[in-house]
Amino acid sequence: MHVMRTPKGEMKTSLKKGAWSLEEDRKLIAYINRYGIWNWSHMPKYAGLLRSGKSCRLRWMNYLKPGLKKGSFSKEEEQNILHFHSILGNRWSAIARKLPGRSDNEIKNYWHTTLKKRVTNNPVLKGSKQESMNISQSIESDNDEKLDQEDVNHANEINFSWTSKDDNYTPKDNQVEFIADIGSPGTVEDLQYFWKELYPLEELEERNIDEDMFLDHIFQDSYDHTITPWSFYNDEYDITSTSI
DNA sequence: AATACGATCAACCGCAATGCT
DNA sequence: GAGCATTGCGGTTGATCGTAT
Numbered sequence: 001m002h003v004m005r006t007p008k009g010e011m012k013t014s015l016k017k018g019a020w021s022l023e024e025d026r027k028l029i030a031y032i033n034r035y036g037i038w039n040w041s042h043m044p045k046y047a048g049l050l051r052s053g054k055s056c057r058l059r060w061m062n063y064l065k066p067g068l069k070k071g072s073f074s075k076e077e078e079q080n081i082l083h084f085h086s087i088l089g090n091r092w093s094a095i096a097r098k099l100p101g102r103s104d105n106e107i108k109n110y111w112h113t114t115l116k117k118r119v120t121n122n123p124v125l126k127g128s129k130q131e132s133m134n135i136s137q138s139i140e141s142d143n144d145e146k147l148d149q150e151d152v153n154h155a156n157e158i159n160f161s162w163t164s165k166d167d168n169y170t171p172k173d174n175q176v177e178f179i180a181d182i183g184s185p186g187t188v189e190d191l192q193y194f195w196k197e198l199y200p201l202e203e204l205e206e207r208n209i210d211e212d213m214f215l216d217h218i219f220q221d222s223y224d225h226t227i228t229p230w231s232f233y234n235d236e237y238d239i240t241s242t243s244i
Numbered sequence: 245a246a247t248a249c250g251a252t253c254a255a256c257c258g259c260a261a262t263g264c265t
Numbered sequence: 266g267a268g269c270a271t272t273g274c275g276g277t278t279g280a281t282c283g284t285a286t
Contacts, residue, residue, distance in 0.1 A: 019254070019280085041271060057272075058255065093274060108275075109253050248286075256278070263271075 016050045020059050024049055028056055029064055030198050034190075046191065062103040069101035073110055081107055081115060 016024075031047035037060075040053035049056060062068075073081070077099055084095045092104035092111075099107065 017256075039271080053271080054257090054273095055255075061273095062254075090275065104274075105254075112276095113252055246286105248284105250282105250284085252280105252282085254278105254280090257276090259274090259276105261271105261273080263269105265267105265269085 014050075015052050015055070017055070020063075024051070025059070025064060027198070028060060031194070032060065034194055048195070058105075062105045065103075067101055068103060073102075077102065078115070081111065082119070085111065085115070 027047050027049055031043065035043075035046070037043070040057045042053070044051045044053055044056050047056075051059075080099055081095060084098050088094050090108075092108045096102055096104040096107050
């Protein structure tokens with residue numbers, strides 16, 4: 001479990017690490033769907049996740065974000081990665097911006113597992129890479145400016161382009177629709193509604209109480225501002241006591 | 245059938261950049 | 266400008282799975 005004792009015997013939560021469960025994905029998607037991305041560091045507790053903001057961000061960016069492609073890279077994508085890598089080097093995020101629907105992590109993995117060997121074993125590709133590296137310096141600053149603008153466009157796209165009908169959307173259990181980036185933690189009333197919608201009372205009662213989130217409630221007093229579905233049903237949560 | 249090995253990929257970690265007070 | 270919080274990035278790790286022995 002993610003409950004520990006300090007040397008003084010006080011109860012303390014530790015953040016969860018490792019693979020994300022379907023339940024956690026569902027919470028993250030539902031929360032961002034409703035409130036948008038307003039602050040990665042603070043958002044996990046409002047979303048009922050025992051994760052670091054970093055972990056949430058990574059999960060969202062690399063796996064849950066609307067519009068992400070999954071599955072094998074096409075020939076064209078491969079060519080693009082090789083091409084842009086020859087110009088940009090290991091600047092994975094910059095390369096990712098050139099390949100819509102692919103995350104930097106995915107491209108980086110694909111490079112290390114597949115493409116790197118191909119380039120190393122192919123003198124022609126190797127040579128063209130060297131040549132490209134030489135000219136890359138001169139165009140780099142220009143590229144950066146363009147990429148910055150693309151960042152803005154990309155962000156705008158994400159917020160408004162996706163619906164649950166997207167073929168590439170992976171998690172099957174999340175029948176939520178991405179509306180827009182609202183960008184706020186929500187009011188107490190909002191959050192109460194959010195939780196009650198996400199976990200209808202009947203469903204909540206049927207659930208196994210052992211689940212991480214719900215167990216936390218047992219130690220509620222030991223935690224600082226831990227939020228659970230229960231706290232909303234019992235009107236325990238006071239948002240004014242939490243600093244953002 | 246058991247296990248050793250390599251490939252894959254999700255996730256972590258540390259650090260740098262940026263923003264805010 | 267200092268100090269702190271937050272975000273973003275790239276290198277790396279480790280769990281898992283398929284294949285070979």
